[in-house]
Amino acid sequence: MGPTPPPPPARPPAPPRDPAAEAIGRLTRRAFLVGGVAAAAGLGGWAWLRTRGAAGGVPWPLRQVHRVNEWAGRGLYSGGRLAPEFDPARAGEPMVNGNHGRPAAADPAGWTLTVTQPGVGPRTFRQAETASLPRVEMTTELKCIEGWSQVVTWSGVRLADFVAAHGLGRRPDGTLYDYVALETADGAYYVGLDAPSALHPQTLLCDAMNGAPLTVAHGAPLRVVLTVKYGIKNIKWPTALRFQDELPADYWAERGYDWYSGL
Amino acid sequence: MARLEHKHLRAVRYFHWVNGPVLLVMVWSGMLIYWSYDPYQISAGGFVLVKFFPDWFYRALDLENGLATGLAYHFAFMWLFALNGLLYVAYTLWSGHWRELRPDRRTPIEALHVALHDLRLRKEPPPPGKFNAAQKLSYVGVVGMGAGSLLTGLAIYKPTQLWWLTSVLGGYQTARVLHFALTIGYGLFFVVHIGQVVRAGWNNFRSMVTGYELAPDTQEAPHGTNSPAPAGPPARAAS
Numbered sequence: 001m002g003p004t005p006p007p008p009p010a011r012p013p014a015p016p017r018d019p020a021a022e023a024i025g026r027l028t029r030r031a032f033l034v035g036g037v038a039a040a041a042g043l044g045g046w047a048w049l050r051t052r053g054a055a056g057g058v059p060w061p062l063r064q065v066h067r068v069n070e071w072a073g074r075g076l077y078s079g080g081r082l083a084p085e086f087d088p089a090r091a092g093e094p095m096v097n098g099n100h101g102r103p104a105a106a107d108p109a110g111w112t113l114t115v116t117q118p119g120v121g122p123r124t125f126r127q128a129e130t131a132s133l134p135r136v137e138m139t140t141e142l143k144c145i146e147g148w149s150q151v152v153t154w155s156g157v158r159l160a161d162f163v164a165a166h167g168l169g170r171r172p173d174g175t176l177y178d179y180v181a182l183e184t185a186d187g188a189y190y191v192g193l194d195a196p197s198a199l200h201p202q203t204l205l206c207d208a209m210n211g212a213p214l215t216v217a218h219g220a221p222l223r224v225v226l227t228v229k230y231g232i233k234n235i236k237w238p239t240a241l242r243f244q245d246e247l248p249a250d251y252w253a254e255r256g257y258d259w260y261s262g263l
Numbered sequence: 264m265a266r267l268e269h270k271h272l273r274a275v276r277y278f279h280w281v282n283g284p285v286l287l288v289m290v291w292s293g294m295l296i297y298w299s300y301d302p303y304q305i306s307a308g309g310f311v312l313v314k315f316f317p318d319w320f321y322r323a324l325d326l327e328n329g330l331a332t333g334l335a336y337h338f339a340f341m342w343l344f345a346l347n348g349l350l351y352v353a354y355t356l357w358s359g360h361w362r363e364l365r366p367d368r369r370t371p372i373e374a375l376h377v378a379l380h381d382l383r384l385r386k387e388p389p390p391p392g393k394f395n396a397a398q399k400l401s402y403v404g405v406v407g408m409g410a411g412s413l414l415t416g417l418a419i420y421k422p423t424q425l426w427w428l429t430s431v432l433g434g435y436q437t438a439r440v441l442h443f444a445l446t447i448g449y450g451l452f453f454v455v456h457i458g459q460v461v462r463a464g465w466n467n468f469r470s471m472v473t474g475y476e477l478a479p480d481t482q483e484a485p486h487g488t489n490s491p492a493p494a495g496p497p498a499r500a501a502s
Contacts, residue, residue, distance in 0.1 A: 020265045024469070024477050027267075031473040035280070042284055062335040069338055076424045083423040084430060141435055143422065146330065147300030149435050228423050256331025258338070263423040 057256030070260035079196055083227035086151045088139045091210050094150040096217045101184025101237050108221040115168055117177060117243035127221050130205055133157040133165060138202060143263060145230040154225045156206035160199040169243045181248030182224060185239040192248030193233060197262065202227040230261045268478040270470040272360060278351040285347060288340045290446055294326050295333025303443060348409045363393055364403050370396045405452050408445050415442035
């Protein structure tokens with residue numbers, strides 16, 4: 001028998017537990033758990049939003065936000081606030097973007113604008129009937145919802161003057177109808193305007209651009225021009241105008257854009 | 264033994280982590296909008312250096328034909344972006360956190376030193392502190408850019424009602440260019456930011472999630488136990 005084996009060496013003392021390392025471990029687990037849940041909730045919300053049914057071409061929650069933004073925009077709106085005017089020397093020809101509703105040929109003599117409102121039969125106006133109103137010329141910046149803009153000199157008569165001169169647009173109690181609907185002859189293009197924007201002092205029934213009569217491409221014989229809306233609301237070749245309290249249909253609002261589109 | 268050191272206020276961490284994804288949605292929807300009128304480029308002597316953006320870029324990120332979608336998301340998430348940013352600024356002012364970010368006269372030159380150090384062109388490391396000079400300039404700068412995005416955004420959102428703001432910013436198209444340029448600025452900030460976070464390592468990243476950093480214990484911890492105190496905002500105000 002050999003000598004008894006030496007006793008096994010004593011185990012080294014356990015290293016002292018590092019309270020800081022333990023604490024950061026706890027904090028890290030908790031924080032990443034909270035963060036993970038928050039991230040999952042965020043992604044879940046995003047997936048929910050992306051898959052909602054469309055209302056006018058966009059997920060309906062975004063359509064609701066458009067309405068909230070409209071409410072904010074109407075709150076911000078002041079009819080006395082005018083878009084800046086520019087030196088007419090800066091004016092140029094804007095791009096022709098919309099051709100919906102464009103007539104085959106210009107027919108100023110045969111052109112009429114039919115105005116209707118509840119309880120009143122349609123009234124038809126010829127272009128010459130707008131000529132007696134004071135003419136307005138303004139050099140303002142047309143803004144396309146695509147992002148480009150162009151300084152243009154517009155001239156014509158104020159829609160507000162036209163409406164007032166013919167006693168249009170008011171309910172029997174004298175207050176204004178909420179909305180104005182405008183439409184081309186073939187119904188291919190149509191826009192809705194809130195009454196304050198339609199009667200803004202820079203909203204024109206326009207028949208001339210940059211010192212020359214409108215061309216057909218730009219809306220001859222008459223188009224609507226506004227400085228408080230994007231170009232999409234500046235309807236060309238309108239032949240019907242309705243005052244109403246129901247929200248009017250709007251071509252681009254049915255295709256994902258904000259109905260109000262106010263600037 | 265290491266000790267825990269409180270680094271980032273809870274509220275600041277929340278604002279930061281909310282801002283990231285919200286800003287991402289704003290940039291994405293902004294690019295959907297920009298696609299429909301995208302004339303910007305950087306050129307020198309008739310030679311185009313950078314075109315914003317080449318067709319392959321739009322195709323790769325599926326940014327074509329999405330104007331209405333882009334506007335809808337942009338004008339929804341703008342509220343979150345603005346609210347989160349305004350709350351952050353208000354909180355920073357109220358809590359006194361702004362003092363940790365406040366640059367002084369020497370900050371610009373020190374920031375240059377930090378940059379040179381990070382590029383290994385200078386040996387001397389920046390003096391210790393919660394934020395170095397380059398961080399102070401970047402973080403104050405990016406908050407300023409946020410304010411710029413908000414203002415230029417309002418100027419092109421309501422150019423008639425807010426015509427004075429649009430005019431001050433140089434007009435509608437200038438405000439749009441500025442709004443776009445700020446977005447490119449976020450992209451550059453993001454690249455550097457992520458690079459620096461990766462460089463700084465796990466302990467630093469973890470501090471932006473947990474609020475705490477493990478620091479080597481060079482001195483007796485002030486409270487002995489090292490147990491983390493709850494992050495009460497005003498208590499950190501004077502640090």
